[in-house]
Amino acid sequence: MTESPAAGPAAPLRAEALTRVYGSGALGSRHAVHAVAGVDLTLGAGEIVALVGESGSGKSTVARLLAGLERPTSGRVLLHGAEVGTLRGRAFRRYTRQVQLIFQDPFASLNPVHTVRYVLRRSLAIHRPQLRGAARDDAVRGLLERVRLTPVDRFLRAFPHELSGGQRQRVAIARALGAEPAVLLADEPVSMLDVSLRLGVLDLLRDLRDTMGIAILYITHDIASARYFADRILVMYQGQVVESGDSESVTQRPEHPYTRLLIDSAPDPERVVR
Numbered sequence: 001m002t003e004s005p006a007a008g009p010a011a012p013l014r015a016e017a018l019t020r021v022y023g024s025g026a027l028g029s030r031h032a033v034h035a036v037a038g039v040d041l042t043l044g045a046g047e048i049v050a051l052v053g054e055s056g057s058g059k060s061t062v063a064r065l066l067a068g069l070e071r072p073t074s075g076r077v078l079l080h081g082a083e084v085g086t087l088r089g090r091a092f093r094r095y096t097r098q099v100q101l102i103f104q105d106p107f108a109s110l111n112p113v114h115t116v117r118y119v120l121r122r123s124l125a126i127h128r129p130q131l132r133g134a135a136r137d138d139a140v141r142g143l144l145e146r147v148r149l150t151p152v153d154r155f156l157r158a159f160p161h162e163l164s165g166g167q168r169q170r171v172a173i174a175r176a177l178g179a180e181p182a183v184l185l186a187d188e189p190v191s192m193l194d195v196s197l198r199l200g201v202l203d204l205l206r207d208l209r210d211t212m213g214i215a216i217l218y219i220t221h222d223i224a225s226a227r228y229f230a231d232r233i234l235v236m237y238q239g240q241v242v243e244s245g246d247s248e249s250v251t252q253r254p255e256h257p258y259t260r261l262l263i264d265s266a267p268d269p270e271r272v273v274r
């Protein structure tokens with residue numbers, strides 16, 4: 001299914017006919033796994049798009065392709081119109097700065113031996129080396145305030161094991177913000193968090209969109225949270241986008257049987273049963 005490009009040419013991130021095949025023989029081989037097959041996706045400036053599907057539907061592969069961690073078998077990714085596959089050296093590093101990944105597991109994504117201050121200073125040293133000394137420390141404090149980890153001094157000194165899952169995920173988000181990204185690819189960012197902490201992290205991400213104009217791809221198996229959080233939803237099934245549209249339409253008037261299945265298996269108290 002071709003997705004209508006809601007955001008037009010200003011869209012920071014766009015994927016066209018994105019395909020990733022794993023395994024021997026690649027295309028055409030019966031041993032090949034078509035993890036992603038012809039996905040079109042547009043992420044407009046300041047837009048939140050949810051990529052929803054069950055485990056194995058290809059969501060994380062899309063995220064890795066968009067993040068530049070893997071090359072597509074075919075198809076292409078464009079950032080502000082420039083094809084990522086053609087970027088080399090500094091231009092490619094600039095791309096990976098502008099498109100940041102947030103991972104599912106905040107416990108695994110932070111090194112246990114480093115304080116929050118170290119993690120954030122390091123992000124800034126890599127991505128904004130022009131900030132030094134006191135300017136870097138000020139920027140670290142600014143990052144913590146942005147993700148609402150206050151009082152800042154308490155969190156600066158903290159080690160990951162002293163933080164809750166939600167606080168760790170906020171540190172991971174602050175680390176990503178150190179790169180001044182245009183796009184956040186959030187791969188199941190709240191699914192390992194206590195239910196009581198999930199909304200807080202999603203609200204923080206939405207606030208970053210509202211105040212900084214960051215575009216967010218929200219990858220999830222939970223269509224109810226996608227409805228709450230995203231402007232648009234793309235439903236993925238077996239490597240393909242089988243349905244897409246604004247969040248209300250997709251969740252209230254699903255057309256594809258797989259979308260209906262996802263909705264039925266994730267009861268949403270606000271859903272109107274027709």
Ligand SMILES: Nc1ncnc2c1ncn2[C@@H]1O[C@H](COP(=O)(O)OP(=O)(O)OP(=O)(O)O)[C@@H](O)[C@H]1O
Pocket residue numbers: 022023033034035053054055056057058059060061062
């Ligand atoms: N490196 C790889 N080598 C071989 N097959 C892979 C590789 N990565 C993913 N796959 C396969 O591609 C398909 C899509 O996997 P992917 O991880 O993208 O799905 P997903 O929707 O993100 O699932 P999950 O939510 O469990 O991470 C699966 O069949 C998976 O086994």
